[in-house]
Amino acid sequence: MTYEPKTKPKRVMHHRTVSGQAQKAKTRELIIQSAIPVFAKHGPDNPVIDDFVQAAGISRGTFYNYFQTTRELLDAAMATLSDEVIATIVPVVEGEPNPLIRFSSAARMYYRKATLDPLFGQFLGSVSSVGALAMEHARADLQEAMKAGFFKIQDMDLAEAIAFGVMVFSLRTPKARQGGDARALEVVRAILSALGVDPAMIDLALSVPLPSSDLREDPI
Amino acid sequence: MTYEPKTKPKRVMHHRTVSGQAQKAKTRELIIQSAIPVFAKHGPDNPVIDDFVQAAGISRGTFYNYFQTTRELLDAAMATLSDEVIATIVPVVEGEPNPLIRFSSAARMYYRKATLDPLFGQFLGSVSSVGALAMEHARADLQEAMKAGFFKIQDMDLAEAIAFGVMVFSLRTPKARQGGDARALEVVRAILSALGVDPAMIDLALSVPLPSSDLREDPI
Amino acid sequence: MTYEPKTKPKRVMHHRTVSGQAQKAKTRELIIQSAIPVFAKHGPDNPVIDDFVQAAGISRGTFYNYFQTTRELLDAAMATLSDEVIATIVPVVEGEPNPLIRFSSAARMYYRKATLDPLFGQFLGSVSSVGALAMEHARADLQEAMKAGFFKIQDMDLAEAIAFGVMVFSLRTPKARQGGDARALEVVRAILSALGVDPAMIDLALSVPLPSSDLREDPI
Amino acid sequence: MTYEPKTKPKRVMHHRTVSGQAQKAKTRELIIQSAIPVFAKHGPDNPVIDDFVQAAGISRGTFYNYFQTTRELLDAAMATLSDEVIATIVPVVEGEPNPLIRFSSAARMYYRKATLDPLFGQFLGSVSSVGALAMEHARADLQEAMKAGFFKIQDMDLAEAIAFGVMVFSLRTPKARQGGDARALEVVRAILSALGVDPAMIDLALSVPLPSSDLREDPI
DNA sequence: TATGAATGAGAATTCATTCAT
DNA sequence: AATGAATGAATTCTCATTCAT
Numbered sequence: 001m002t003y004e005p006k007t008k009p010k011r012v013m014h015h016r017t018v019s020g021q022a023q024k025a026k027t028r029e030l031i032i033q034s035a036i037p038v039f040a041k042h043g044p045d046n047p048v049i050d051d052f053v054q055a056a057g058i059s060r061g062t063f064y065n066y067f068q069t070t071r072e073l074l075d076a077a078m079a080t081l082s083d084e085v086i087a088t089i090v091p092v093v094e095g096e097p098n099p100l101i102r103f104s105s106a107a108r109m110y111y112r113k114a115t116l117d118p119l120f121g122q123f124l125g126s127v128s129s130v131g132a133l134a135m136e137h138a139r140a141d142l143q144e145a146m147k148a149g150f151f152k153i154q155d156m157d158l159a160e161a162i163a164f165g166v167m168v169f170s171l172r173t174p175k176a177r178q179g180g181d182a183r184a185l186e187v188v189r190a191i192l193s194a195l196g197v198d199p200a201m202i203d204l205a206l207s208v209p210l211p212s213s214d215l216r217e218d219p220i
Numbered sequence: 221m222t223y224e225p226k227t228k229p230k231r232v233m234h235h236r237t238v239s240g241q242a243q244k245a246k247t248r249e250l251i252i253q254s255a256i257p258v259f260a261k262h263g264p265d266n267p268v269i270d271d272f273v274q275a276a277g278i279s280r281g282t283f284y285n286y287f288q289t290t291r292e293l294l295d296a297a298m299a300t301l302s303d304e305v306i307a308t309i310v311p312v313v314e315g316e317p318n319p320l321i322r323f324s325s326a327a328r329m330y331y332r333k334a335t336l337d338p339l340f341g342q343f344l345g346s347v348s349s350v351g352a353l354a355m356e357h358a359r360a361d362l363q364e365a366m367k368a369g370f371f372k373i374q375d376m377d378l379a380e381a382i383a384f385g386v387m388v389f390s391l392r393t394p395k396a397r398q399g400g401d402a403r404a405l406e407v408v409r410a411i412l413s414a415l416g417v418d419p420a421m422i423d424l425a426l427s428v429p430l431p432s433s434d435l436r437e438d439p440i
Numbered sequence: 441m442t443y444e445p446k447t448k449p450k451r452v453m454h455h456r457t458v459s460g461q462a463q464k465a466k467t468r469e470l471i472i473q474s475a476i477p478v479f480a481k482h483g484p485d486n487p488v489i490d491d492f493v494q495a496a497g498i499s500r501g502t503f504y505n506y507f508q509t510t511r512e513l514l515d516a517a518m519a520t521l522s523d524e525v526i527a528t529i530v531p532v533v534e535g536e537p538n539p540l541i542r543f544s545s546a547a548r549m550y551y552r553k554a555t556l557d558p559l560f561g562q563f564l565g566s567v568s569s570v571g572a573l574a575m576e577h578a579r580a581d582l583q584e585a586m587k588a589g590f591f592k593i594q595d596m597d598l599a600e601a602i603a604f605g606v607m608v609f610s611l612r613t614p615k616a617r618q619g620g621d622a623r624a625l626e627v628v629r630a631i632l633s634a635l636g637v638d639p640a641m642i643d644l645a646l647s648v649p650l651p652s653s654d655l656r657e658d659p660i
Numbered sequence: 661m662t663y664e665p666k667t668k669p670k671r672v673m674h675h676r677t678v679s680g681q682a683q684k685a686k687t688r689e690l691i692i693q694s695a696i697p698v699f700a701k702h703g704p705d706n707p708v709i710d711d712f713v714q715a716a717g718i719s720r721g722t723f724y725n726y727f728q729t730t731r732e733l734l735d736a737a738m739a740t741l742s743d744e745v746i747a748t749i750v751p752v753v754e755g756e757p758n759p760l761i762r763f764s765s766a767a768r769m770y771y772r773k774a775t776l777d778p779l780f781g782q783f784l785g786s787v788s789s790v791g792a793l794a795m796e797h798a799r800a801d802l803q804e805a806m807k808a809g810f811f812k813i814q815d816m817d818l819a820e821a822i823a824f825g826v827m828v829f830s831l832r833t834p835k836a837r838q839g840g841d842a843r844a845l846e847v848v849r850a851i852l853s854a855l856g857v858d859p860a861m862i863d864l865a866l867s868v869p870l871p872s873s874d875l876r877e878d879p880i
Numbered sequence: 881t882a883t884g885a886a887t888g889a890g891a892a893t894t895c896a897t898t899c900a901t
Numbered sequence: 902a903a904t905g906a907a908t909g910a911a912t913t914c915t916c917a918t919t920c921a922t
Contacts, residue, residue, distance in 0.1 A: 023902080024902080045263075046265070048894085049895075049897090050895075058904090059903060059904045059905055060897085060898095060905065060906095061898085061899085061903060062902075062903055064897075065903075070896090155403075157390075157393045158393075158403070158406060158410065160389075160393075161389035161390035162389070162414070164389055165385035165386045165388060166381060166386060166414065167385075168389070169384055169388070170378055170381035172381070173377045175375075183375075183378070186373070187378065187381075190373065190382050193414050194382070194414035195410070243884095243886095244885070247885075247886085268911085268912065269912075278886080278887090279886065279887045279888060280914085281885095281915085281916080282885075284913095284914070284915080285885070285886075288914095463881085464881085485705040488916060488917085489916075489917065489918090490916075490917095499883045500883080500918085501882060501883050501884065501920085502883070504918075505881070593846070595835075597833045598830055598833075598843070598847065600833075601830035601832070602829070602850050604829055605825035605826045605828060605829030605830065606821060606822050606854065608829075609821035609822070609824055609828070610817075610818055610821035613817045613820075615817050623818070626818060630813065630818065630854040630855070631854065633854050633856060634822070634826065635850070636850075636853060683905095683906065684905090684906070687906075708890085708891060708892085709892065718907080719907065719908045719909055720892090720893085720909065721895080721906095721908055724892095724894080725906070725907075882922105883921100883922085884920100884921105884922105885921095886918105886920090887916105887918080887920100888916100889915105889917100889918105890914105890917105891913100891914085891915075892912100893911100893912080893913070893914090894910105894911085894912075894913085895912100896908100896909105896910095897909100898906105898907085899907090900905105900906095901903105901904085
């Protein structure tokens with residue numbers, strides 16, 4: 001009788017203020033997480049508020065307590081997913097001083113993530129976008145690599161178009177999920193070639209080993 | 221007076237049937253042409269039927285006599301625009317036996333067309349697509365060039381992702397319109413590099429002269 | 441060159457006036473006949489003008505040359521069908537001096553007709569009506585029979601409600617088409633009983649032989 | 661002071677959930693009750709959603725929160741009215757062991773109700789139907805009476821056609837409202853005669869006294 | 881007379897948003 | 902903070918009717 005299993009941790013907190021704020025963050029997270037599969041199913045325009053309300057099991061009114069528009073929710077969902085990706089990728093590459101290697105390793109991991117996490121992949125496909133945060137990182141590495149003289153291409157806009165265009169379109173094909181890491185290498189090699197990276201340098205960058213995917217492996 | 225030569229054999233169908241068909245084709249064309257700028261402004265999902273109705277200066281009912289859904293109209297508009305592009309490109313390219321040169325010349329002209337025809341460019345940007353007919357042509361050339369051993373890339377899906385991804389994304393940037401034919405060359409060079417074409421071969425393919433653009437003479 | 445095959449007999453007539461009038465009657469009849477199955481399928485309210493236009497293979501404009509409203513066409517169709525029924529029934533009963541026998545024989549034949557002619561039956565079922573002309577005849581016979589003292593019922597409205605109510609509702613049941621003439625006898629017997637006709641008189645009236653049905657028999 | 665009896669156990673659901681359900685039932689009832697005169701005026705097909713919206717003083721959107729189609733509302737209205745009638749008739753009749761007497765008393769009261777309650781009568785007339793629930797009851801009594809050997813008629817379908825056909829058509833006539841209970845007797849007598857009930861039995865069944873109508877005391 | 885494209889008023893339907901509880 | 906009934910503007914869709922040819 002001294003032990004009470006926490007089946008409803010929400011109600012455990014005693015002070016309104018504290019519990020309220022925690023609760024608020026939790027509800028927000030609930031809405032976002034429930035929204036991701038909804039966006040993954042429909043495109044970014046089609047889903048209606050009721051879809052999110054039903055998916056999250058909340059009321060219409062509650063939705064408006066957290067998000068004013070569908071777009072806001074979409075942005076939040078993209079940010080959340082971006083965070084996830086970044087959290088997966090950044091630790092792996094942040095120690096690497098060479099921007100080209102940072103970029104190509106990150107791109108390989110991004111492709112792998114989009115391929116192995118079906119929800120993330122579908123989400124990206126529906127939304128046809130890479131996610132703002134991930135783009136920021138990629139842009140920075142690209143820019144640095146360009147400054148360091150790794151590319152023949154000198155136009156930053158074109159460099160981005162190449163990187164994101166090839167990435168998005170190659171993830172769109174139904175085959176994307178097959179092929180595994182080998183295809184990831186091909187895709188990134190294509191991007192680097194398009195950017196005009198020296199072939200030897202490409203081989204070097206792609207030879208960097210990555211941590212084995214922990215997705216779908218659940219080491220716990 | 222007993223014999224009357226039939227100068228109007230078309231009278232086989234009741235006259236309204238004949239003249240009506242001409243009229244019907246005209247109205248259909250009117251709706252499609254008026255719809256293109258509408259799609260160019262909004263994306264493919266946002267515009268409402270009333271937008272098309274007003275743009276074409278027709279009545280709501282008339283719209284439904286021709287198209288049941290917005291999507292149907294979008295498809296028709298894409299087909300029409302595709303036809304236009306094809307009509308511009310095919311004559312220039314069809315005599316060329318080398319599929320790589322066919323592909324790269326066509327890609328350069330496509331880029332040029334999308335760049336110089338603001339409507340076409342905006343339309344493509346809004347819709348984020350290349351148009352089915354144009355894709356068919358490109359696919360055929362790509363496939364032949366791949367079979368002929370011009371590419372390192374061996375996966376047709378990836379080849380398409382590269383070609384269309386780089387093309388679409390590089391047309392999306394605001395800078396696309398500046399840069400002129402020089403940027404077109406850069407873009408197509410990037411595509412060919414990504415496909416793994418031999419550098420000398422790339423130079424050769426891109427050195428093929430194209431007819432000077434007759435669209436929008438901008439000598440500067 | 442002297443011989444021209446007459447593939448279009450409509451155009452053969454020489455005087456506009458003559459051919460026009462014949463043609464007009466024919467088109468009207470065409471529209472009505474084509475409309476009957478349409479009414480039989482939908483109820484009396486649901487069908488739209490386009491249904492009739494398509495069924496008759498004419499143009500919208502032509503429809504309005506003959507009928508201003510759907511209701512007008514419905515009335516014309518009912519009249520046409522009534523005429524058919526009357527034409528079947530009247531010759532059989534008009535020689536009969538006894539109004540009760542006239543009424544019951546007519547009712548039996550009406551039931552038979554509605555049962556054997558699927559179109560007529562469905563039409564009646566959809567429209568839930570007996571047809572004005574047939575009602576006129578029935579009313580006259582009922583009235584005369586009432587005056588002659590055949591009924592206990594003395595209220596003409598009630599007499600009609602009985603006759604038409606039982607007839608319409610018993611034709612509505614899916615079983616109506618089975619049962620044949622035997623069920624017709626039962627139905628008419630029920631009507632006569634409800635009207636308060638003397639049982640012996642009922643037996644007499646129902647013993648009158650009717651001409652064997654020529655529908656679905658096609659003696660030719 | 662340590663013990664507080666829970667007088668409001670309903671708080672198990674969030675308060676709006678509970679009070680909302682009461683409100684929802686009220687609005688539903690409001691829509692239905694407002695719809696009855698609308699159906700009574702137009703037929704069952706003609707009225708448009710706006711008629712109901714205006715009659716109930718609600719918004720278009722609210723209508724769709726409760727009913728998807730006009731037909732759904734019609735069914736609900738019929739059910740409600742049926743319940744009312746049943747509630748009037750059943751208590752009077754349920755103690756009676758003889759199914760024939762149950763049937764004829766119920767029929768007399770039904771006729772009276774349809775006659776005295778103008779709305780109910782008009783509604784029935786417009787819709788040309790008896791209402792599913794009332795039909796269920798009548799059917800049960802008819803069937804039992806038929807099994808007990810009260811009828812010459814042996815076909816249940818025909819028995820129903822007689823009962824409902826005469827009832828509906830005799831309520832349709834403008835005279836129906838006059839005549840009062842005397843006409844009710846005549847109508848039910850006609851039905852019983854048509855069913856082939858023994859005349860003495862008819863007299864017996866119709867001699868059963870009914871509670872004097874409490875609807876709309878119109879001594880004239 | 882026949883034709884059928886065009887019309888536009890009216891009816892149906894959706895859905896983001898508000899607000900009393 | 903959460904609820905969900907109510908709202909009504911915006912949108913889609915239908916269809917009887919007209920009219921130039």
